[in-house]
Amino acid sequence: MHAPDGTDYPNESRFVEIIEPTRIVFDHLAAPIFQTIQALAPVEEGGLLD
Template sequence: MSVFRHSRDIPARPESVFSAIQDPERLARWWGPDGFTNTFQTFEFWPGGAWLFTMHGPDGTDYPNQSEFLDIVPPSRVRIKHVNLPHFELSLSLGPSATGTLVSWVGVFENQDFAENMRSFLETANEQNLDRLVREVSAGASHGG
């Protein structure tokens, strides 16, 4: 098992950050590393709900993703289990901070060899994902969202 931890302070209330996670249109805009886009087929945002989507790489490669929402506690936590390979659980925790919201991102990969071989990519991708979340929350704030 391999664990990846990232965090980011976002200058917005936890409710505003959570909104960018629970709204499938907004989530599709920021989910994934730079250059990737998403097409959601199923987005059942409740515990036990399915999340099926295709992540489109900048080189045109499609990456099918099948996940299950394990736990949702508005506006403070979302836990996701990635069902297809690579198997992992992702926990997003949102807590108030002095400047807005501290987002903690913890991914736990089942296959340690895969995770360690992909560590550099995954760490960069996770940071880019958080960068994209910050931009989405900022854009939502400027549009009243």
């Protein structure tokens, strides 16, 4: 990852699980190490950008 101030940050991720269209799980392997779980659900009408 490259910041606006020119600083470079190590960034490596591994996708652990992808279930279309409801779930994405990935591990961030560079410090700070963490796992992200994203649960997706349809909305009846509109969305965040509407």
